[in-house]
Amino acid sequence: MVRIGFEIHVQLKTDSKLFCSCSTRFLDAEPNTNVCPVCTAQPGSKPEGINEEVLRKAVQVALALNCKIKTEPLRFLRKHYFYPDLPNNYQRTSEPFAVEGELNGVRIREIHIEEDPGRYELRDGTVDYNRAGVPLIEIVTEPDMHSVEEAREFLKHLRAVLDYLDVILYPQIGFRVDANVSIEGGERVEIKNINTIHGVVKALRYEISRHKRMLQMGKEIKRETRHWDEVRGVTVTLREKETAEDYRYMVDPDIPPYHIDPALIEELRAKMPELPFQKKERLMEQYGIDESTAWTLVLDKELGNLFEALAKSVGAKNAASFCTNLRGELNYRGIYLSEVPRRERLEKLAKLYFSGQITKPVYIEYMRKILDDPSFEPQAQEQLSDDEIREIARQIIEGNAAAVSDYKRGEKKAINYLVGQIVARTKGRADPKRAIQILREELERA
Amino acid sequence: MGITREELLHVAKIARIELSEQEIEELLPQFNEILSLLERVKSLPLSDETTIKTTENMDEFREDRVAPFEDPDAIVEQFPRREGRLAKVPRNL
Amino acid sequence: MVETTYTEELIHRLKTGEISPEEHLEEKLDTIRSRDSELNAFITVTEELARKLTQKAAEAIKEGHGELFYGLIWGIKDNFALKGVRMTCGSKMLEHYVPPYTATPVERILENNGVIVGKLNMDEFACGSSGETSYFGPTRNARDPERVPGGSSSGAGAAVAAELVDLALGSDTGGSIRNPASFNGVVGLKPTYSLVSRYGLADLAMSLDVPGPLAQDAFGIALAMEAIQGYDSRDRVTAHRRLPFLDSLDSFDPDRTRIGFTEALLDGVEPAVRKATLHVLKFFESKGTEIVEVELPDIWAAFPTYYLVMYPEFASAMQKFDGLKYGHRVDGQTLYDTVARSRAEGFGKEIKRRIIMGTYISMAEHAGKWYTLALKARSMIQRSFQRALERADFLLFPTVPVLPFKLGERINDPVQMYMADALTVPANLTGMPAISFPGGWKDHLPIGVQLLGNHFQDHFIVSAVRFFEKEGRPWSE
Ligand SMILES: [Mg+2]
């Protein structure tokens, strides 16, 4: 039996860092500009007190994951290890503030708050401290997932919850995952720091088949920590259990303990936004769509929003079919809808298609272009001139004597057939109203 | 009780301090002397209480507001080795 | 009966223009030039900065708001950050380190027209009781250059005593203000933990460290505390409190005071120290103060407990020095080598000893045994001092069990050296305020007597010292 568990690190969306007033926006900043004595561990500096917003966001996540929130005083510990990205050479990490949660049938063991290290480029040997001190929460699950598919489903659900709460600092970064995996007859192996859900899936597949091969060959699977090499698509040994670090945990004497106020918990519970599960239920009820489609729509927050907007303009059924197609294209690219720039283009596309201004093949082609080319703008197909339509109308009249004589006999419906022929021949580039008008004129003459 | 040379070297490794042969020779007996002194605390009639109250400030939070540090360059200037604005440290291959 | 004391007199002269801050500074710079080559109390003299600050103080005095310091000359222990001026902590590790920011107590001194004339010598990273472990050479005792000045605020004690500065900012983790105050014959206050911000003070042991002043007299201490005390959002353990140091300075009432005393605190103390202590006790008794016998059965445990608490906190605090971001750097082949060699070369003997001790005690397999033990012992000691202070307003006992000893006499015996802290560490373990002041003299060597009060009664013990200064006389032999 396969057992999979996760430790998930989420950078929280706050303006300032966990223990100092530097900006958290490390991505687009010049190196070492969002730094101060505190987050670079200058001698004599002290943590400035816990950022209140970090706690609010952390508690929101805990509530959304159905955790019990602790009310006894919460302390920060120092976890000691030497590494160039860790200015103090210890990481400040809170005791678990939430325990015993559940999401998608997977038990959440605990959640705690900690500070992100800076960025150490191993190969260049350079350090940027802009990220040092950015607030993180670490969500630890029980090893309750028994297949790669279950693991992927869980991560997708978790990601959706975090998106609905709007707590992720950089959605394009998402979260970092440490995965632990074991199979019957082997020890537990931890794979550190995988950056995407897609990467987790690949790493787990690789690791599980490695374990199976090892057992088949009669080899022992040792307890160890491995690293996922995205480029080569393999996991490699980072360290074995024997050489595990001794973190020498110690309560940080510079950070006064704090209680999570039950009033704060109640306030946040009351303000809790609609979560994916609730939205799924609502969409099924309100729009009459099936459960599996509803899940597809809600697991990508922006996709769900797009669906509801489109349902108003093109109807629920069309909106659902459009969004299902879109989901397929997004999956292919391994991205969330929120990562697509100028998403209003998609609404425009849906309207063009469902009002018959573009054909199905064009619609699919345009959808791909929107996802791949931020400058692409969907347009109704270029319309033929009256003369061009007239020319085609004449050809159609010539080639469909039977329909023409039906029309002349007074069977006015026959014209629909002829218009259909024109539309088909012009691949939708003839405005149907103009086509009828011109066709009538030509039929009178014929 | 007391610690061995191997234990001392192990601790020094965790503490990231390279010790010379002379330092090891000197430290070993001192280390054990200090430890036996600290041992005496065990003879105290201790209760289980470990609460040391060093501050009156429970539950004080900081507002989430950015106040950029006025002189990040002064921090960069202290890097012993530099590459542009980055701290240059050994590589880890 | 003394009418006015040194600092009081000086403030009066500066305030009334009898002496200008400029003249006063030049006088101090002259003294520094003539005496510091022998004492080695300074690591860095900031002459240019001092001149600038003096001008500012002079202008402020002219405009009628020169308070609190009116251009009084300060020396700052070299473990406090002052932006743009190197901060060495007495270590090779930080020989060339220039902090990018200023410590809160230092900032408050500047805001109050104090003039900073330099950074003072100290035991390396404040680890020492003799002033001998500085990378920049030992400081010498202001009363006898053959002898140690006490530590770790060695430069602070010597500089105040030799009148190189009017006031000094020190830090006290296990006696580092009171010990040199005692050995140099000046006054030094270790405030209640959390009364003064530690922001910008390089850590020794975070749950014990507290900044505090050294001065010629209680008035200087009160003045300094008025400036540096109080809440600081950058050090979250600081209390939301200010104590009335100046307002209550002359309000000590011997008739309404009880002093706690026990023979246990004189155990193993040198005869002269014992005599001086009893002399001060009798003085208060003669003024009508009630002497109460208190019990501190486990006082002997304070000293080992202190080391059990301090070592792991120190090892943790010292992790940050790796030669990568600042400080001494030795480039090795690997990351590990670079860090381990930078630390091996950058740190002195005592620092390495303490880091390795602290690392050992806090390792997973020992932490349960040692660190938990330390915390239990610490709470027990806190409780017994609290009980004693339910019966008395403050306790009176010696600051250091011995007289200032000769340089080099104890430096190679860490346990003997640590013993010097036996009577100062209780105040740090309990967080209570304690003040050392000259209670006697044996020939030319000063003897410090210590008053230990209840939490946030700092102003009260300062007023008691003031009372002794005005009404009493140190013992002498
Ligand atoms: Mg973690």
Ligand SMILES: [Zn+2]
């Ligand atoms: Zn910062």
